[in-house]
Each structure stands twice: as C-alpha cells, then as structure tokens.
C-alpha cells in the first residue's frame with residue numbers, strides 16, 4: 035500500500051462486519067489538511083460506524099486507516115485521541131454531574147496525553163485550555179452550571195468544546211446541529227468556521243441538515259449500505275439522481291441547493 039502523507043487521513047478498504055451484515059463495506063476515501071468533508075446517507079448507512087472505526091471505539095474487520103501517513107488501524111480510543119483525532123456523539127456524551135468548566139478541564143487533562151489516574155487537581159495547562167474553549171464556544175457564562183442542567187444548544191456546544199479542548203488536528207462531528215433551530219445552527223456554524231479558519235482544524239461532519247452541510251462542507255461523500263454512493267463538491271450533490279432518490283428526496287435536494295448557493299454568495303462577498 036502507498037502511504038500518502040499529504041492526506042491527513044487516508045482510509046483504505048475499511049469494512050466492519052456485524053455477523054453477515056457489513057456496516058461499512060470496503061470503503062476508501064481521504065481527507066486533506068484544512069478540508070471539511072461532509073458525510074451523508076440514509077439511516078443505517080454506516081456513518082456512525084465509520085466514526086467508531088476512525089476514533090478507535092471499535093476495531094475494523096478489514097482495511098486500513100492512515101493518519102498523517104502512520105497506520106493507526108486497531109489503536110484504542112485514547113491513543114487515537116492523543117494522536118490528534120477527536121469526535122462528538124449524536125447523543126449527549128458529557129459528564130452530567132460536573133460543571134461545564136470541569137468537563138472541559140477533565141477532557142483537556144485526559145485528552146492531551148496518556149494518564150492512568152486523575153490528579154488531585156487539574157494542571158495549569160488544562161485550566162488555561164478550558165478557559166480558551168469556554169470563550170471560543172461562548173460558554174463562559176455557563177462555566178459553573180452543571181452540565182446535566184444545560185439547555186440543548188449549550189449541551190451541544192459543551193460536547194463540541196470537550197472534543198476540541200485537546201487541540202485535535204482532525205475533528206469528527208456526528209450530527210452536531212440535529213434538533214437545533216436556524217439561529218442555533220448558525221451559532222454552532224460560527225464555532226466550526228473559527229476552528230477551520232483560525233485554528234487550522236480539519237473537519238469531517240455527519241449531518242442530515244442539508245442546508246448546513248452543503249454551505250459548510252468542501253466535499254460531500256454519501257454512504258449507502260456501508261459503501262460510497264457519491265463523492266464530490268458540495269454543490270454537485272443534488273445533481274446525482276441516485277442521491278436524490280436514496281437520501282435527499284425533493285425537499286432535501288432543494289435544501290442542499292440553497293446551502294450551496296449561500297456558500298457561493300459568501301465566497302463571492304468575502
């Protein structure tokens with residue numbers, strides 16, 4: 035196999051079988067540094083399973099994952115996080131009985147290097163990093179609120195904060211704006227744009243909200259039955275009749291065109 039370190043992430047023939055069913059099936063793709071790759075597909079297409087494989091939550095049945103040219107296939111979740119890949123989850127995955135600030139300090143403390151036992155107090159670096167992420171995510175006013183008492187938007191922002199507090203090179207976002215209203219989606223999108231534009235974070239995002247996805251992603255890959263159905267520029271998505279048939283539907287196609295046009299207007303005026 036040729037290693038291509040110019041790609042931040044390279045996935046080759048990735049397969050995850052659960053019994054006879056292949057949740058991902060011989061999937062190959064790459065992600066370049068600084069790029070935003072969007073991933074879509076119908077329910078059960080294998081999107082979250084792909085994130086589980088990339089983040090070391092579960093090992094693949096076959097195939098290879100290269101990160102910065104190094105083979106990380108089969109490494110555990112902590113090791114992968116320490117190498118610079120972080121993720122969020124579809125459902126709430128924070129420490130409900132800790133404050134927002136302590137959630138971020140805990141993730142900074144364990145996410146940056148290998149630690150087997152907690153310290154008696156957080157180190158200075160974790161404190162500083164948590165304060166930076168409170169600011170970046172707009173959560174400063176919620177610093178002392180227990181995570182379990184947060185409204186939906188702030189809970190999503192905290193989960194994003196926990197993923198970015200370790201300074202990942204590659205951020206995997208699993209349906210980060212699902213269930214949010216348009217104003218809340220824009221709040222999250224502003225954080226993602228900051229990460230991409232000012233922190234150099236490469237992002238892979240799974241999302242069903244097509245107007246957001248086509249406006250934000252450079253490229254979009256559509257999965258179906260664990261395999262690649264489509265890969266191309268965000269604006270080209272609605273032109274593929276198979277993608278419209280299997281995933282977008284008529285209203286999704288219209289939303290994806292709207293998002294792509296919004297991105298073009300943004301580019302033209304920026």
Ligand SMILES: Nc1ncnc2c1ncn2[C@@H]1O[C@H](COP(=O)(O)OP(=O)(O)OP(=O)(O)O)[C@@H](O)[C@H]1O
Nearest residue numbers: 052055056057075076077078079080081082083084
């Ligand atoms: N641990 C598991 N054991 C058995 N089957 C699983 C397991 N995890 C996922 N699957 C199956 O793998 C397939 C892909 O699931 P996955 O959650 O990756 O899809 P998805 O594209 O993320 O769907 P959604 O959009 O609904 O989140 C589904 O058929 C699912 O039931």
